[in-house]
Amino acid sequence: MSLDSVYEEVLLKAKKAKEASKLLAAVNSETKNKALRSAATAIIENKEYILKENEKDVKMLRMTLGEVPLIDRLLLNQERLGEMANSLVELSNLPDPVGEVIEGWTTRHGLEILKVRVPFGVIGIIYEARPNVTSDVAGIAIKSGNAVVLKGGQEAINSNIAIVKVMRKAISDFLPEESIQIIENTSREAVKAMLGLQDYIDIIVPRGSANFIRYVRENSKIPVIETGAGNNHIFVNYDADFDMAIKIIINAKVQRPTVCNAVRKVLVHNKIARSFIPLLVKSLEKYKVRIKGCPKTIEIAQDIEEAKEEDWYEEYMDLTLAIKVVDSMEEAIEHINKYGTKHSEAIITSNIEDAKLFTKLVDASTVYVNASTRFTDGNQFGFGAEVGISTQKLHARGPMGLRELTTTKYVVYGNGQIRD
């Protein structure tokens, strides 16, 4: 396909999305909810078609890369389609963010100022393998009154096209079907074309590797909300409940080691290092966790690989975990703020003062006291679904749901006021 035709496809779809967004912004909640429920039903009713298209993708991936973990991310089945449909139904049951009056006041001139939540317009999202992102993001976009331009990965292209086809047909009785657009060309040129369309796309959310996200940030003419990596820490304080700490670390490390809210590093207070680390290492070994450690950790637990300087920066995408002994909570906080990626950080402690100070001084989207980092997730937070997890500070931070796809507008009522 020529560069021109790539650009043509992206431009045409972005324009259609912009047109649809004008209608979508004024649609009432009940109509949007009906469309979402209709899309949920359609996904279940068209499961054979979607699964057949998904099979093509899986087959192709297996042929090219063999039996890789990516296949599990790509694979759809009846259960996963059910979850996708459920997310859409859950979204239909959530309050509509559009039109929410966030605050309001009357000025000394008697002007009544309302700060009202309104849609962005068109959301552009660039993502990878998981096909459920397609229905989740399309659903969140519709509910928040936005049109969406979806750009998924080549490995999931047949699945994504099928899901969008089914959803567009299902919503068309209630909303413009052009509200959901999918870019069928999955090349880097298509991404580049999207990033230049600031007149038609209002914000871009990139999901993927740190390198890819940097590329988007540096090349986009459209404002970007970045999602990021999760080099997450759990700090075990001197007064931690050992059972709780071990249970939480196992959950955060083992349950799904490739996701961004898994734990990658454990920091242990020096006072309890000699008693806690051997217990932790024994528990982790049952789950075949590969442990690395600082010199002090190695001295205590032996037979452990040494963690090098670059290890402390790394977001292990497998069952590796590094342990470091720290002399104080302050040292833990400093370490986290230096090496962390500002995603999810936790302290296990039983005293309020340290809990409060830790949550205050650790710079991250989500800071936990006595809970697993795995909860940093739109669904777990109660948002129905999520667009991604923002690790930057502008506009949105943490899991992004409906509200994060809205902006605000001031509406001011007067009766002839002029400025003096």
Add this chain to the structure above:
Amino acid sequence: MSLDSVYEEVLLKAKKAKEASKLLAAVNSETKNKALRSAATAIIENKEYILKENEKDVKMLRMTLGEVPLIDRLLLNQERLGEMANSLVELSNLPDPVGEVIEGWTTRHGLEILKVRVPFGVIGIIYEARPNVTSDVAGIAIKSGNAVVLKGGQEAINSNIAIVKVMRKAISDFLPEESIQIIENTSREAVKAMLGLQDYIDIIVPRGSANFIRYVRENSKIPVIETGAGNNHIFVNYDADFDMAIKIIINAKVQRPTVCNAVRKVLVHNKIARSFIPLLVKSLEKYKVRIKGCPKTIEIAQDIEEAKEEDWYEEYMDLTLAIKVVDSMEEAIEHINKYGTKHSEAIITSNIEDAKLFTKLVDASTVYVNASTRFTDGNQFGFGAEVGISTQKLHARGPMGLRELTTTKYVVYGNGQIRD
């Protein structure tokens, strides 16, 4: 000065600001308020010094450009210093945004989630002639727990350095004086250096011409909150109160024609065009407003210059105003959404239905019903002061005060929860 030394200055000051920001984030409200009041007092006490430095700037500008309107923007006097001090006192009386719990809920696992307002860290602001921006922005930054790197224009450099010097000394009993940094090199190279320091500066707010803001957006590695131009409209509906409409248009056009919240275009409903336009033109002529018009306007009022296509895009920075007759409110809205800059838009009408529809469908930071556009201003909104007026949709829209210089953090309390 060599490029290296420009970069050195900017880097050193940004680093100092980052260090100071860590302390500033944890300072309590009363301490910040004392620092602000101390800075207000110091500005008054050091008025001779500041006015003397300001005189140097004014003299230089007069020598190079002659008697230009810019001089009025640059000029300080006792009254203006009083206003600057007042803004700082007002800020000290406003609630502290830091630590505000915006929302909170308990999940089905019993996790308690709090969404807490926290400072960004370091704010970078790049602005032009008006020296009051220096104290306003430094004050807002401090109150919101942020350090600030100020980069003002060459024409105000002596004034800005003097104000910062006085403020730094005044806050030093309460806060790190390094919280306020001013870049003394005012070249474009200094701007470029700032835009690359994403490790030390958290957000950049550019103020100035559309070209300059585009330059910043396209060259910044730091997230940018754009402020923008004000090609603002007042739409006079068929049922408008003529006296009110004329009073509001005169205020919005004449009071201060160079500011961004002044009106540039008036749209008149066809039904009242023949009766209203002659009255409006007569009133505007008293204030020496230069009127341009669409063909229909010219037919009605005669002796009026024709507005060309490019006129409808232009943000007149003088006493020029263009008038256009429209057949319906829908046409007015379409015109505004096509030619406007999404700053401030107004309707003069007496029926609720049109008022509601207009505020809903016009895409702008602030939409007025029966009031002057001149109220789009942090001070008029009750924010004490403002960092600028955002005309983009990400993070902040409209006048930016204390809250707009904060981000959020999720703090999650559990008692051992793991994800199932």
